[in-house]
Every structure is written in structure tokens, then in C-alpha cells.
Amino acid sequence: AQSVTQLDSQVPVFEEAPVELRCNYSSSVSVYLFWYVQYPNQGLQLLLKYLSGSTLVKSINGFEAEFNKSQTSFHLRKPSVHISDTAEYFCAVSDHVDYKLSFGAGTTVTVRA
Amino acid sequence: GAGVSQSPSNKVTEKGKDVELRCDPISGHTALYWYRQSLGQGLEFLIYFQGNSAPDKSGLPSDRFSAERTGGSVSTLTIQRTQQEDSAVYLCASSLAHQTGNTEAFFGQGTRLTVV
Numbered sequence: 001a002q003s004v005t006q007l008d009s010q011v012p013v014f015e016e017a018p019v020e021l022r023c024n025y026s027s028s029v030s031v032y033l034f035w036y037v038q039y040p041n042q043g044l045q046l047l048l049k050y051l052s053g054s055t056l057v058k059s060i061n062g063f064e065a066e067f068n069k070s071q072t073s074f075h076l077r078k079p080s081v082h083i084s085d086t087a088e089y090f091c092a093v094s095d096h097v098d099y100k101l102s103f104g105a106g107t108t109v110t111v112r113a
Numbered sequence: 114g115a116g117v118s119q120s121p122s123n124k125v126t127e128k129g130k131d132v133e134l135r136c137d138p139i140s141g142h143t144a145l146y147w148y149r150q151s152l153g154q155g156l157e158f159l160i161y162f163q164g165n166s167a168p169d170k171s172g173l174p175s176d177r178f179s180a181e182r183t184g185g186s187v188s189t190l191t192i193q194r195t196q197q198e199d200s201a202v203y204l205c206a207s208s209l210a211h212q213t214g215n216t217e218a219f220f221g222q223g224t225r226l227t228v229v
């Protein structure tokens with residue numbers, strides 16, 4: 001079984017400032033890692049994922065996350081946020097056999113002008 | 114439609130009543146998942162379907178919860194004798210295959226259930 005901890009429940013940030021959302025996981029086996037985003041009044045959308053290969057993965061809207069196996073982390077970063085990045089962000093993990101996603105509690109990012 | 118559709122979007126019910134939540138997955142997606150998001154908590158896995166079969170029901174919190182899927186498409190989650198602790202957002206997702214590493218799970222907008 002896996003578990004996910006998102007260390008920050010709320011992250012307020014000013015527009016054009018950088019943001020980092022922390023995610024740590026625990027698992028006794030190799031894992032796949034995901035970040036999902038939920039914009040206000042919308043469903044969950046996949047933001048990016050790590051399956052294998054390069055430990056740095058990027059999304060089309062400027063987010064990136066790095067898989068750190070030794071620290072069991074998958075932190076999400078963006079160097080300069082926009083108002084439109086206001087949303088709730090969920091880190092999730094699954095192992096290489098199980099099909100169930102285990103989610104963290106979520107981090108609410110509020111971007112202010 | 115092009116995405117996962119859930120109905121109703123909101124449901125208020127009295128304690129002790131039964132409710133049915135519906136999920137229409139993306140056409141052709143063989144895998145279907147139900148999750149629950151309670152206030153202040155992350156998403157909790159409930160049940161998974163591959164076709165019409167449910168190989169994993171381990172997340173269902175009690176025997177008041179059941180789900181079925183017909184025609185490899187629409188799924189219904191039923192909660193009998195609802196309790197206040199059942200209040201949550203119930204999310205449905207579908208994907209092309211059961212291995213999350215191989216394909217993306219697409220989520221519906223959820224049904225917000227309030228038990229009063």
C-alpha cells in the first residue's frame with residue numbers, strides 16, 4: 001500500500017512569484033507519481049506524471065515536478081504563477097501493478113494580483 | 114459527451130434515505146473508478162470496474178454501499194440508509210486500461226452529496 005502526504009494545505013502567492021507544492025510518499029515498491037489539478041467548479045485534470053526515465057517532468061502550462069527516490073518526494077514547482085493557476089492541487093501515487101490512485105489531501109493555491 | 118458525466122451534480126437527502134449516483138464514462142473506456150472526497154481529506158478509492166466486473170471493492174466503507182456497471186458503460190453507486198458521515202463529493206473516473214501507468218484516468222465533475 002502507498003500513502004501520500006502534502007505538507008501544505010493552503011499556499012497564498014502573488015502573481016508572477018514562484019510557487020512550490022510539497023509532496024512526499026511512502027511505498028515499499030516502485031511507484032508511478034501524478035499531480036492532478038482541480039480548478040474552481042471543474043473536475044480533476046491530470047497536470048503531469050512520472051512513470052520512468054527522466055526524473056524531471058513538465059506540463060504544458062509551465063509546471064514541473066522532480067521525482068526524488070531517496071527523499072521519496074515529488075514536489076511541484078512553477079517559476080512564475082498566473083491568476084489562472086488558482087486551484088487545488090493533488091499529488092497521487094500508484095504502484096506498478098495496482099490500478100488504484102492514492103491521493104494526498106490537496107493543496108489550495110490562491111494567486112493574488 | 115466527450116468527458117465523464119456524473120449526475121446529479123448536487124444531491125441533498127434525508128438521513129436514512131437511499132440515493133443513487135450515476136456515472137457515464139468516456140465511450141470506449143473499459144476501466145471505471147469511484148472515489149470519495151470528504152471535507153478536508155484527500156480522495157478515497159471506493160471501487161474499480163473492468164468492464165462489468167468489479168475486481169476490487171475494497172474501498173467501499175460499509176455494506177450500505179454498492180455499485181454496478183452495465184453494458185460496460187454506465188455505472189451506478191448506491192448508498193442505502195444514508196448517514197451524515199456519507200456527505201462528500203463522489204467522483205467517477207474512467208480510463209482505457211486498468212493500469213494507471215499506461216493511461217490517464219479522466220475524472221467527472223462529481224456529485225456533491227449532503228445528508229441532512
